[in-house]
Amino acid sequence: MTEPQITIVGGGVAGLCLAAELAERGVSLRIFDRYGRPAKHGCSWWAGGMLAPFCESEAAEEPVVRLGQEAAGWWQRHNVNVERNGSLVLALSRDGGELDRYARRTEQYEWVDADGVPVLEPDLAGRAQRGLFFPTEAHLSPRDALACLVGELESRNITIETADGLDFPDNDNEAALPTKVRKIDCRGLSASDAMQDLRGVKGEMLVIRSADITLSRPVRLLHPRIPIYLVPRGDGVFMLGATQIESGNRHAASVRSVLELLSAAYALHPAFGEAEILEIGVDARPAFPDNLPRIRCRGDWLYVNGLFRHGFLLAPAMARMTADYLLSGQIPEVMDENLN
Amino acid sequence: MTAFYGVELPTAFMLGTAQYPSPAILGAAFRESAASVATVSVRREAAGAQAGEGFWRLIRDLGVHVLPNTAGCYSPGEAITTAKMARELFETDWIKLEVIGHSDSLQPDPFGLVEAAASLCRDGFKVFPYTTEDLVLADRLLDAGCEVLMPWGAPIGTGLGLVNPYGLRSLRAQYPDVPMVIDAGLGLPSQAAQAMEMGFDALLLNTAVAKAGDPVAMAVAFAKAIEAGKLARNADPMEPRDMAAPSTPLIGKAFLQ
Numbered sequence: 019m020t021e022p023q024i025t026i027v028g029g030g031v032a033g034l035c036l037a038a039e040l041a042e043r044g045v046s047l048r049i050f051d052r053y054g055r056p057a058k059h060g061c062s063w064w065a066g067g068m069l070a071p072f073c074e075s076e077a078a079e080e081p082v083v084r085l086g087q088e089a090a091g092w093w094q095r096h097n098v099n100v101e102r103n104g105s106l107v108l109a110l111s112r113d114g115g116e117l118d119r120y121a122r123r124t125e126q127y128e129w130v131d132a133d134g135v136p137v138l139e140p141d142l143a144g145r146a147q148r149g150l151f152f153p154t155e156a157h158l159s160p161r162d163a164l165a166c167l168v169g170e171l172e173s174r175n176i177t178i179e180t181a182d183g184l185d186f187p188d189n190d191n192e193a194a195l196p197t198k199v200r201k202i203d204c205r206g207l208s209a210s211d212a213m214q215d216l217r218g219v220k221g222e223m224l225v226i227r228s229a230d231i232t233l234s235r236p237v238r239l240l241h242p243r244i245p246i247y248l249v250p251r252g253d254g255v256f257m258l259g260a261t262q263i264e265s266g267n268r269h270a271a272s273v274r275s276v277l278e279l280l281s282a283a284y285a286l287h288p289a290f291g292e293a294e295i296l297e298i299g300v301d302a303r304p305a306f307p308d309n310l311p312r313i314r315c316r317g318d319w320l321y322v323n324g325l326f327r328h329g330f331l332l333a334p335a336m337a338r339m340t341a342d343y344l345l346s347g348q349i350p351e352v353m354d355e356n357l358n
Numbered sequence: 359m360t361a362f363y364g365v366e367l368p369t370a371f372m373l374g375t376a377q378y379p380s381p382a383i384l385g386a387a388f389r390e391s392a393a394s395v396a397t398v399s400v401r402r403e404a405a406g407a408q409a410g411e412g413f414w415r416l417i418r419d420l421g422v423h424v425l426p427n428t429a430g431c432y433s434p435g436e437a438i439t440t441a442k443m444a445r446e447l448f449e450t451d452w453i454k455l456e457v458i459g460h461s462d463s464l465q466p467d468p469f470g471l472v473e474a475a476a477s478l479c480r481d482g483f484k485v486f487p488y489t490t491e492d493l494v495l496a497d498r499l500l501d502a503g504c505e506v507l508m509p510w511g512a513p514i515g516t517g518l519g520l521v522n523p524y525g526l527r528s529l530r531a532q533y534p535d536v537p538m539v540i541d542a543g544l545g546l547p548s549q550a551a552q553a554m555e556m557g558f559d560a561l562l563l564n565t566a567v568a569k570a571g572d573p574v575a576m577a578v579a580f581a582k583a584i585e586a587g588k589l590a591r592n593a594d595p596m597e598p599r600d601m602a603a604p605s606t607p608l609i610g611k612a613f614l615q
Contacts (some may be wrong), residue, residue, distance in 0.1 A: 217411075217412025266411065307380065307382040310380075
């Protein structure tokens with residue numbers, strides 16, 4: 019095998035998007051992950067897969083909203099099945115104030131009333147007096163999307179190789195790329211050994227199956243303490259998420275969290291009481307103090323990290339900016355450290 | 359300045375640390391508002407394996423007094439366990455004691471609260487009990503060893519302000535020397551000013567700042583209102599009266615139309 023120009027460490031959504039972007043632009047690369055192909059070991063596996071930059075602006079800052087708008091198109095170009103049915107945001111009647119606040123904080127939505135909700139989601143007839151519909155938003159199935167990228171890379175003869183931590187063959191290929199960068203760290207929270215300001219934000223989620231409810235788009239149910247979302251995966255399967263707890267604990271979903279998520283789903287529609295629980299997932303999202311992503315350059319290492327709860331939303335833009343930097347030296351707007 | 363368990367705080371503003379858009383915004387809210395106490399809710403899961411270390415470090419770096427709380431505890435036993443964990447995590451014997459009695463209104467459980475307060479005080483904790491305006495409950499908490507009371511303005515997270523000003527005035531009047539913090543239920547700075555004008559010693563809030571569109575600006579607004587209310591209280595406000603009283607005497611005016 020010829021010596022690659024770039025070595026990527028970390029085969030989650032950030033590493034795979036970057037690998038796909040670079041390979042597409044003709045960069046030779048190898049990609050390593052401690053555990054190989056995407057699976058339960060990485061937080062991308064547990065993601066919701068909502069490509070909802072406008073909904074996210076409720077709590078996220080401007081770069082997330084702007085950069086996130088690249089996502090749906092990028093995923094489609096990479097042959098991932100992207101459902102462009104928008105997002106629906108609802109609140110139970112006594113939490114109506116939450117909906118007004120959400121509307122003030124976001125844009126690109128239409129108000130829908132009690133008659134409009136079932137036009138979008140017939141099974142939610144009578145469940146909400148009004149809601150916000152974000153027509154331009156989209157969603158995907160994260161596990162299918164990761165598999166799609168793995169397949170695309172394999173078609174270019176790039177497979178995810180296993181290597182423990184940073185124990186992989188060093189890369190001293192001098193082949194012409196404008197920057198010194200040869201290795202890119204996309205390890206997510208595992209990279210906190212290299213970045214002290216990276217922290218974990220625990221998320222818990224469930225996968226449930228209901229024969230009684232069909233949804234065409236992600237539905238968010240606002241609540242002052244326990245906001246939830248349901249993302250349809252097809253065949254009656256839904257991803258129900260997600261808690262957001264300041265903890266790097268990646269291994270145990272708490273009874274309270276699961277109880278609260280399920281109670282909220284049940285409040286949205288009592289038919290969810292009959293749903294089957296297929297999976298309970300937990301992991302910690304990597305985040306910097308402002309919850310915005312970063313690209314950092316230290317010598318021949320580049321660090322791409324801090325995608326927080328926006329992995330599938332921001333990884334395409336991060337990949338594009340990283341590739342631009344590697345190929346043309348253009349400094350990414352999210353680069354906050356440059357020791358090249 | 360009132361002392362809380364012997365500690366004189368530079369400002370009367372205590373601020374919660376939950377629900378901010380990001381820790382960076384949380385930090386800015388503290389810096390800009392000069393809030394002097396940070397309350398932190400301790401989750402049992404976050405303790406053992408130092409899993410919350412990243413966030414704890416951010417809180418410690420604020421450089422303010424940390425007041426851990428037992429938010430979300432529904433029984434005295436749970437609250438006591440959480441308090442002990444908090445003491446180890448934050449190396450402080452201060453604890454804001456919440457024993458919730460009602461899951462919908464988050465109203466304190468007065469019976470469990472007194473039980474937990476007595477146990478924690480015996481164990482050397484400096485307890486800040488989240489209580490109602492109830493005088494008898496206040497009495498029991500003081501008997502249990504609490505030297506500070508934290509009556510609610512309104513139920514947690516409602517933003518309704520001081521829903522029972524009469525009850526709060528009575529409480530203040532009954533125990534003029536007990537440091538009291540209005541905790542929970544405030545939505546607007548004007549309500550904070552009102553509480554300080556009534557003679558309360560400090561204010562604790564979280565949601566009103568964290569969930570504002572601009573949390574940093576709202577924190578500053580609250581800080582100014584708290585300062586205004588305190589200045590007004592110390593300035594000995596006039597007594598309201600029913601009759602109009604002209605501020606300029608009419609007699610002796612040189613020209614009248």
